Amino acid sequence: MPACQTNTDLARLATSGIRRFTALANQTPGCVKLTLGEPEFDTPEPIREAVAESLSRGLTHYPPNNGRPELLSALSAYMRGHGLSYDVDELIVTCGATEALSASLLALLNPGDEVIVPVPAFGLYETIVRAAHGTYVPLDTSEYGFQIREEELESVITPRTRAIIITSPNNPTGCIYTPETLDAVANCAVRHGFCVICDDVYNRLVYDAGYERFAVRHPELRERTIVVDSFSKPWAMTGWRLGWLAAAPSLKSQVEKMHQYLVSSVPAFLQDAAVVALGLGIDEMVDTYKTRRDLVCSRLDAMGLSFNSPGGAFYSFPRIDSFGMSSEEFCERAIREAGVALVPGSCFGVEGFARLSYCVSDSDLETGLERLGEFTGSLGGVSF
Template identity: 70%
Template sequence: MTSTKNTNSDLALLATSGIRRFNTLANQTPGCVKLTLGEPEFDTPQAVKDAVARSLAAGKTHYPPNNGTPELLGPISAYMGRQGLDYAPAELIATCGATEALSATLMALLDPGDEVVVPSPAFGLYETIVRAAHGTVRFLHTGNNGFSINEGQLRSVVGERTKAIVITSPNNPTGCVYGADSLDAVANVAAEIGIHVICDDVYNRLCYTDAYERFAARHPELREQTVVVDSFSKPWAMTGWRIGWLAAAPEVKAQIEKMHQYLISSIPAFVQDAAAVALTCDVEPMRETYRRRRDLVVSRLGRMGLPLTVPEGAFYAFPDVSGLGMGSEELCERLVREAGVACVPGTCFGCEGFMRLSYCVADEALDLGLRRLESFLATL
């Protein structure tokens, strides 16, 4: 038998995804309503599916350029430009989703022992990648600051080995949006210390406030230190396509593309024209559906007496469940087994006393899940 001594010692200490664990538990429970995954129930736009069919018919099944075809990188560059982000096609890499973009970026930046600041609660992927690269995560707890970033608190977790900070706005799991104060706090520290700012912007098209700003647009003076990560998965309901991209200044991008090349070589050739078509598809109807569901969830959770910071983006709610007399893991396990509704405990995001509820499910499933949650809470 192979011993864990012969594997990556840092990776061996990490558990598998808690989100997937609770989703699996829900799958094993007949009739359970799953409010677990960030998986849009919408189908990929028909124009995108038609485009990939044309690419296959045209024989686009061979190796494409490592970083992406000109037919994809050009439209991505133009798309970012319309959002106030000035990146040439040569500064872009088409990736296997945001996951690979983040992996390639962090592996390219980190030496063993380097530190990465992650505001928490946070998506567990960041810690996993950093640990796998033999780095260390320094968590910046934001729960006592309305899930915003305080400059003084940020400075307190930055050390001599800090190499980068990862920011996610709109945030997963809270749905909160970083305001100007948070973005400026990150910029001030990054400029002074010289660390990289990795912007996981995958929910930027799913925002419900006009006050939203992207870090790279607000602080172009930090362009050389900034890496922007984006994805087709969430706004265009293309989670299964595994297509994303990253943008970085030439010197940084040149190092990241080495990792990208050795991790996956390239994304499939036949999906790239379709991804370019997606950039022309209107996501507003889906966004408005999520906004409507957000309002419903906020109202219903308020009626249940669960405190909640109103999410301003993405499609998650992160209510405070600390007053229910049990930990979030026990609560979510009981919800599955006793109520037939699955949520994700806050411990999966480094934040006990909360749970994440995803509202990117069909209206009927969301209503049923909320009714089951309310009925369960009434028994406590």
């Protein structure tokens, strides 16, 4: 029997490269995985306790589509505390940033509409844009320290440009956008009338001064900005699948329709726990990541690898092009020959780099860096 016809735009896409390289690492006994963006910390106890309490109170029915009123109020207050003014009716609680991004793009795009994505970038964006029959327009930033220059951005804008997705701190580079980058995006968005989707999932994981969020710096673009945030990274809640988005009513009313038909709502009994999370400090985790960031930078320096210093998130993205092989080959050989797994730059849309994730235990990070140093040393780099 012939196979069913499926979405051809989706069928053309490969499965997640990050998962592929993690699977390869899993098949290699003793391999240290520096591949996933998955905090190794446990979700703090008070958040977990709140779920038990919600279940015992019987919060097991459909909640309001956009979120329980208590959580929406807490989110509005939390965002105000971070310089963003959104009322409860401008917020949607989502199944992670993943669903927030999916609902936003599905709500925005008509077939053939273009979405600009500065690369390297998180692979999810391309998948959603293509699955929604949009046109994915990568903008290579690797020659400009992973910043966006106005003339480069201008050069990829067309009358079909509907949105740009910006991520700061960035996955995979860890870089933070400069005010010049944010202004370049704002200037083009005003001139050409497209939306700015801010994937701010790493906004609490910042280690250097000077970080600014697009929506805080450019409130005049509020009507065409969507802010996406998540509980996953700051509170080590990746498995909870909890995030949210904020947008002015004209945009939010369309995204809300998509959200209702995609998932209806987020599990009721998780939402009071999310309120607890918003009230918890995360300084200890941030300090730990900062210490690891410093360690990674000093070790990469010692290996003679060049990289842009990551100001946030928990990734570093060193150049590996001097070794004369593709990023896939470099990462495959690192797994097989040295027992350390990184993710090739090609998985994020650029060649010549590899992503190293440092949200792993101190001992795994230490061993992984040692093995990476031996591996690059064996390829003719500086041996660590």
